[in-house]
Amino acid sequence: MNESDKQFEKAAKRHFDQSVDGLDAATLSRLNQRRHAALEAAQAPSRQWQSWMPATGVAAAALIAVVVFQSPSPDGLIEAPATDFEILLSEESIDMLEELEFYSWLDTQELEPGADVG
Amino acid sequence: MTAGTALFAVSCRPKATEARTLQKQQQLNQFLAEVERRALRIAEIGVRDRDEALDLVQDAMIKLARNYAGRGSEEWTPLFYRILQNGVRDWHRRQAVRNRVMVWFGKAKQDDNDYDVIAAAPDPAGRTPDEEIQNSEAMQGLEVAVHELPARQREAFMLRMFEGLDVAGTAIAMGCSEGSVKTHYSRAVHALREKLGEHWHE
Numbered sequence: 031m032n033e034s035d036k037q038f039e040k041a042a043k044r045h046f047d048q049s050v051d052g053l054d055a056a057t058l059s060r061l062n063q064r065r066h067a068a069l070e071a072a073q074a075p076s077r078q079w080q081s082w083m084p085a086t087g088v089a090a091a092a093l094i095a096v097v098v099f100q101s102p103s104p105d106g107l108i109e110a111p112a113t114d115f116e117i118l119l120s121e122e123s124i125d126m127l128e129e130l131e132f133y134s135w136l137d138t139q140e141l142e143p144g145a146d147v148g
Numbered sequence: 149m150t151a152g153t154a155l156f157a158v159s160c161r162p163k164a165t166e167a168r169t170l171q172k173q174q175q176l177n178q179f180l181a182e183v184e185r186r187a188l189r190i191a192e193i194g195v196r197d198r199d200e201a202l203d204l205v206q207d208a209m210i211k212l213a214r215n216y217a218g219r220g221s222e223e224w225t226p227l228f229y230r231i232l233q234n235g236v237r238d239w240h241r242r243q244a245v246r247n248r249v250m251v252w253f254g255k256a257k258q259d260d261n262d263y264d265v266i267a268a269a270p271d272p273a274g275r276t277p278d279e280e281i282q283n284s285e286a287m288q289g290l291e292v293a294v295h296e297l298p299a300r301q302r303e304a305f306m307l308r309m310f311e312g313l314d315v316a317g318t319a320i321a322m323g324c325s326e327g328s329v330k331t332h333y334s335r336a337v338h339a340l341r342e343k344l345g346e347h348w349h350e
Contacts, residue, residue: 031334031337034341034346035337035341038337038340038341038348039309039337041286041348042290042309042310042340043309043310043312045286045287045290046189046287046290046309046310048287049189049287050185050186050189053185053188053189057188057198058185060202061184061185061188061202061205062181064184064202064205064206064209065177065180065181065184065206065209067206068180068206068209068210068213069173069176069177069180069209069213071210072209072210072212072213072214072217073173073213094249
């Protein structure tokens with residue numbers, strides 16, 4: 031380590047110390063509160079259920095991964111319900127509902143190849 | 149020993165234990181009060197967010213008090229920083245996972261761009277405005293350069309330089325050998341000097 035490295039170290043330390051000394055009152059107050067809260071929390075008995083939290087988190091992440099990866103595409107998840115909704119609300123669909131009897135008849139005609147549809 | 153003396157000794161034992169616990173609590177409180185401001189700035193440089201840094205410092209305080217209060221007070225500094233550095237590393241891992249998940253939902257977090265170093269710079273403490281601007285700019289440059297170092301170099305530099313730990317203490321805090329500490333630290337100093345330029349501290 032040469033002389034200029036040492037000068038750099040001194041300057042870095044000085045700037046850091048000044049930034050520590052310059053911490054504002056609000057931050058110092060928050061630090062003080064955090065310290066007291068930490069000491070109180072450390073004295074309180076630890077809660078058993080918290081030990082299950084990482085396992086629960088992993089299970090939730092795995093579930094999300096399965097849902098995301100098994101979908102054909104990310105857009106498909108949103109498009110399918112939107113398409114159903116559009117079909118349901120479109121004017122054609124209302125017409126179709128009004129003429130449901132006709133479409134039922136048409137469907138039976140298509141199932142019978144020999145039937146006269148014209 | 150008479151029965152009366154024995155009874156007196158037994159009845160005094162809980163009080164003596166209580167007094168020792170209280171004394172340990174006071175020592176721990178004093179230690180944390182001494183270290184907390186530097187710890188906050190070190191964590192803040194590591195994660196570039198004051199609120200997150202406060203959370204990390206508080207977590208480190210809880211873990212130290214819960215698990216290591218019984219250790220000798222001379223061991224607290226490296227242990228505290230080891231816990232804090234682990235917290236910072238975990239924070240970075242969580243952020244990386246969170247960002248990957250957010251990408252799926254098209255909401256990648258742009259945390260680096262949101263951070264305003266000038267806004268987060270500490271308030272002045274009795275210095276002239278010129279000094280304040282100079283110091284603030286120099287520290288801002290240093291902070292960004294330190295943050296951009298590889299994680300192990302950053303840790304070695306901050307623990308050795310900012311916290312003032314010796315090589316042995318830094319090795320405990322980083323969980324590595326003293327030789328590794330020297331290597332990481334030396335590389336960090338050279339990288340920082342190269343990044344900041346020769347005239348940075350003048």
